[in-house]
Amino acid sequence: MIKDITLGQYIPGDSVLHKADPRTKIILAFVYMIALFMIKTNAVPIIKVYAGFAAVTFFTFLAIVVSGIPLKYTLKGLKPILVIIVFTMLINIFTTNGTPVYPTGLLSKITVEGINTAIIMALRLALLIIGVSLLTLTTTPILLTDGIEKLLQPFKKMGLPAHELAMMMTIALRFIPTLLEETDKIMKAQSARGADFDTGNLIQRAKSFIPVLVPLFVSAFRRADELATAMEARCYRGSMGRTRMRQLKLGGNDAVIASVTCMFFACLLLLQYAI
Amino acid sequence: MAIVVENLSYIYMKGTPFEKLALDNISLKIDSGEFAGIIGHTGSGKSTLVQHFNGLLKPSSGRVVINETDTAGKNLKELRRHVGIVFQYPEHQLFEETVYKDIAFGLVKQGIPEEKIRPAILEVIRIVGLDEDILEKSPFELSGGQKRRVAIAGVLAMKPGILVLDEPTAGLDPRGRDEIFGFIKNMHDTLGITILLVSHSMEDIARLVKRVIVMNKGRIEMDGKVSDIFNRPEALEKIGLSSPQISYLMKRLKSVLPDINDDVFTVKDARDVLIRYLSRQERKA
Numbered sequence: 001m002i003k004d005i006t007l008g009q010y011i012p013g014d015s016v017l018h019k020a021d022p023r024t025k026i027i028l029a030f031v032y033m034i035a036l037f038m039i040k041t042n043a044v045p046i047i048k049v050y051a052g053f054a055a056v057t058f059f060t061f062l063a064i065v066v067s068g069i070p071l072k073y074t075l076k077g078l079k080p081i082l083v084i085i086v087f088t089m090l091i092n093i094f095t096t097n098g099t100p101v102y103p104t105g106l107l108s109k110i111t112v113e114g115i116n117t118a119i120i121m122a123l124r125l126a127l128l129i130i131g132v133s134l135l136t137l138t139t140t141p142i143l144l145t146d147g148i149e150k151l152l153q154p155f156k157k158m159g160l161p162a163h164e165l166a167m168m169m170t171i172a173l174r175f176i177p178t179l180l181e182e183t184d185k186i187m188k189a190q191s192a193r194g195a196d197f198d199t200g201n202l203i204q205r206a207k208s209f210i211p212v213l214v215p216l217f218v219s220a221f222r223r224a225d226e227l228a229t230a231m232e233a234r235c236y237r238g239s240m241g242r243t244r245m246r247q248l249k250l251g252g253n254d255a256v257i258a259s260v261t262c263m264f265f266a267c268l269l270l271l272q273y274a275i
Numbered sequence: 276m277a278i279v280v281e282n283l284s285y286i287y288m289k290g291t292p293f294e295k296l297a298l299d300n301i302s303l304k305i306d307s308g309e310f311a312g313i314i315g316h317t318g319s320g321k322s323t324l325v326q327h328f329n330g331l332l333k334p335s336s337g338r339v340v341i342n343e344t345d346t347a348g349k350n351l352k353e354l355r356r357h358v359g360i361v362f363q364y365p366e367h368q369l370f371e372e373t374v375y376k377d378i379a380f381g382l383v384k385q386g387i388p389e390e391k392i393r394p395a396i397l398e399v400i401r402i403v404g405l406d407e408d409i410l411e412k413s414p415f416e417l418s419g420g421q422k423r424r425v426a427i428a429g430v431l432a433m434k435p436g437i438l439v440l441d442e443p444t445a446g447l448d449p450r451g452r453d454e455i456f457g458f459i460k461n462m463h464d465t466l467g468i469t470i471l472l473v474s475h476s477m478e479d480i481a482r483l484v485k486r487v488i489v490m491n492k493g494r495i496e497m498d499g500k501v502s503d504i505f506n507r508p509e510a511l512e513k514i515g516l517s518s519p520q521i522s523y524l525m526k527r528l529k530s531v532l533p534d535i536n537d538d539v540f541t542v543k544d545a546r547d548v549l550i551r552y553l554s555r556q557e558r559k560a
Contacts, residue, residue, distance in 0.1 A: 011292055070292070188331050189368040192360045193429055194352065194384035211380065214370035218415070 010140050016253060017067040017138040022147025024254040028261050029135045035265040036128055040272045046116055052272050053123050059264055060131050067138050077133040078126055085122050092118040141173035143248075150248055163239030171227070179220065186215050276357060276436035276469055278305040278328060282337035285323055289335065297323040299493040300337070305471065307436075310463050312480040313473045315490030316515040321473050322363075324490070325439045328471075329358040341437065356385055359435030363442045365426035369414040377414050378429045385433065399432045402458055420451040427455070431462075437469045438462075444479070456483060477519040481505060481540035489516070505540045521545045 012018075017025070039052045064074050078085075098113030136144065149166035156162050187197065190211045197208050285298040298320050305311055315321045326332045327339045330346040339346045341358060348354075362368070371377035375396060382392050400407060403424040409417070414425055427443065440459065444452040460483060463470050474480050480487060480501070487504040489497040491514040497504055504511070508518040508526075522540050525548070529537040535552050539545045 073292075185362065186368055188326065189360075189362045189365065190380075191331060192329055192355055192362070193368075193381035194355055194433070195380075196352070196384065211368075211370045215368050218370075219367055 009137065011069050011073065011137050013068050013138070015066055015068045015138070016257065017063070017134070019253055020138075020257050021248055021250050021254050022139050022143045023150055023248065024250065024258055025135050025139055026144075026147050026151060028258060029132050031261060031265060032131045033128060035269065036124060036131070038269055039124075041117075041120055043272065048272070048275070049116075049120060052268060053120065053127075055268055056127055057123070060127055060134075063131070063134055067134060069134070069137050074130050074133060074137065077129055081125065081129060085125050088121050088125065089118040092121055142170060145170040145173065146244075146246070146248060161239075163242070175220075175223070178223070179216070182219055183212060183216055186212050276342045277307045278303070278437065278469070278471075279340040280304070280324075280327070280337070281340070283324075283327060283334050283339060284336045285320075285327070285332060286335045287323075297493055298327075301493075301495055302337075303488070303495060303498070305469060307469055308463075308467045309486060310460075310470045310484050311472070311486040311488060312484035313471060313488045313490060314475070314477065314480055314516060315496075319490040319514075320493040321490050322441055323493075325360060325441060325471065325473060328437065328439060329355045329360055331360075352385070356433050357435055358437045358439065359430040359433060360439045361427050361430050361441065361443055363445060365430070365443075366414075366419065366422035368429075369422060369426055372413060373411050374414050374417070374425050375410040377425060378410075378432050381429055381433045395432055395434075396428075399428045402431060402462065403428045404454055404458060420447055420454075423447065423451070423455070435468065437471070439471045439473070441473045442475065443472070444474075444476075452479075459483075477505070477517060478521075478541070481519045481522075482543075489514070501540060502538055506538070 036056065039049070039056070041049050043049050043052075064071055093114045094109055096111050096114035096117050098111035100108040101110045101112060101115070102108060139147075145166045148169065149162050152160060152162035152165065187195075191197070195208060195211055197205065197212075199205075200208065280301055280303040283298055283301045283303075284296070287293075287295045287297050301320075301324065313321050313324070323332065327334060327346060328341060330351045333347055341354060344350070344354060346354060369377050371380065378396050378399065379392050382395060387395075396410070397407065400410065405421065405424055405428070409421065409425075414422060417425065423443075427440075430438070438459075443459070444455050447455065456479065459470065459472075462468060472480065472484055485501060487497070487499065487501055488495060489504060489511070496514060497507075497510065505518040505522055508523065511517055519540050521542050522537070525535070525537040525539050525545055529535050532552070536548050539548050
C-alpha cells in the first residue's frame with residue numbers, strides 16, 4: 001500500500017555518477033542549483049533565455065543518460081511538486097504586466113511576458129528537482145551522510161557537532177524504510193480486523209489512523225531504545241577518536257565530472273552575460 | 276469454509292527496478308474444516324499467499340475464491356469477517372486504552388450492537404485462557420504472552436470461519452506456546468473452523484496439522500499428508516527445511532532395529548512406539 005513512496009530512493013548501478021565521491025556530487029548539486037538561478041531571465045530577445053534553459057535541459061538529460069537511471073524514474077520525482085509548479089505558472093500568467101495576448105475580454109489579463117515567465121519558472125523548478133534528485137538516486141543514504149559530515153568538518157571548530165548531525169541523519173534515513181514497512185504491516189493487521197482507511201469524511205479518516213499511529217509510535221520508541229542500547233553495547237561515544245572503515249577518496253573520476261560540469265556552466269553563464 | 280486458489284501469481288513493486296515475483300502460478304484447494312500447515316524458507320511466499328485470503332493483496336494474475344466469493348470483489352468487509360488473519364507478533368497492533376476496547380475494535384467496525392459485544396468478548400477471553408479482570412487494564416501493561424493472547428482474541432472475536440495464523444508462537448516460551456496451540460486445536464475440534472498454520476517449527480506442524488503445504492521460491496513444492504511430506508527429509512533439506520528431529524532419530528533406530536515402526540513424527544508417538552517395541556522384546560525374551 002504505502003511502499004510506492006520513492007522518498008530519497010537510491011537506485012543501484014555502477015555508472016560514473018554512482019561511483020563518484022559523495023562530496024563531489026553534493027558540491028556539484030549546489031553548483032547546478034546556483035547556476036540554474038543565475039541564468040539571465042530578462043535577456044532580450046527572449047529566445048536567449050530559452051536557449052540557456054535548453055542547454056541546461058540538455059545537460060541534465062545527458063547526466064541522466066550517463067547515470068543509467070530510467071528517465072521515467074527521474075520524472076516521477078516531479079509528481080509531488082506538480083501542484084506547486086502549476087500554481088506558480090498560473091500566478092505568473094495572470095499577474096505579470098506587459099502586452100496582452102488579446103486586447104479584450106479575459107484574455108486581456110494574460111500577457112506575453114506572463115506566459116514566458118511562467119514557462120521559465122516551471123522549467124527552473126522542474127530542472128532543479130530532477131537535477132538534485134539525481135544526487136539521491138545515485139548515492140546511498142550512508143555515503144550521502146558521510147559526504148555531508150566530511151563537508152561540515154571545517155565548521156567543527158566553530159562548535160558545529162558535524163558527526164552528531166550526520167549520525168542523526170543516517171539513523172533517520174536508515175529508519176524511513178523500516179517505518180514504512182512497519183506502517184504497512186500495522187495497516188494490514190488493522191484492516192484484517194475491519195479497519196477502513198479510505199472512506200468517510202476528513203475527520204473520520206484522520207480518526208481511522210489512530211489504530212495505526214499508536215502502535216507505530218510505540219514501536220518507534222521501542223526501536224530507538226533498542227538502538228541506543230545496541231550502540232552503547234558497542235561502545236559508541238560520539239565523534240571523539242572515531243575512525244572510519246570506508247574512507248572517502250577523490251579520484252580521477254571526480255575530477256572529470258567536476259570539470260565537465262563547471263566548464264559547462266561557466267561557458268553558459270559567460271555566453272549569457274557577455275552577449 | 277473453503278479456499279480455492281487458481282493460477283495465482285503476485286508481483287511486488289510491479290513496474291519498478293525492484294520488481295519481484297513473489298508467487299508463481301499457485302493453485303491450491305483447502306476444504307472446509309481442514310487444519311493445514313504451510314512451511315517454507317524465509318521469503319518463500321508464505322505470508323504473501325495468506326494475505327490473498329482476505330483481500331489484503333490482490334492477485335497480479337489468477338484468482339482467489341473464498342466460499343464462492345472472489346477476493347477481487349468489492350465487499351471486503353464481509354470477506355474479512357469470515358477470514359481472520361493473525362499476523363506475526365500480533366501484539367504490536369494493540370492500541371486501545373483497555374483490553375476490552377481493543378478486542379472490541381473489530382466488532383465495532385463490523386457494526387455489531389453494543390449488547391452483543393460484551394458476551395462475545397467474555398466468550399473469546401475465556402477461549403484464549405485469560406482472566407476477566409484483565410479487560411479493564413491497559414494492553415501495554417500486560418506481559419508478552421498475555422498481549423499475544425489479547426491480540427489473537429481480537430481476531431477470534433469476529434468468529435471467522437477461516438483462521439490463518441502466521442507464526443503465532445514466535446518468541447514465546449514452551450509453556451506459552453503449548454497453551455496457544457492448545458486453544459487453537461480445541462477451537463478446530465469443537466467449532467470445525469478451517470485453520471491454516473504458517474510455521475517454521477516442523478515439530479509444531481507435525482503435532483498439530485493433518486496436511487502440509489511446502490512452499491519454495493513462490494511455488495508449491497509439495498502438498499500432502501504429514502507422513503508423506505516428512506518421510507522425504509532429503510527433499511525438504513534441499514530447500515532449507517527439515518523433518519522433525521524425532522523422525523531422524525527414529526530413522527537411525529530403524530537402521531539398527533529393522534522391525535521398528537519409523538512412520539513417526541512427534542515425540543509422543545515415538546514414545547508409544549518405543550514402549551510397544553520394548554514390551555514386545557520383553558515378551559519374546
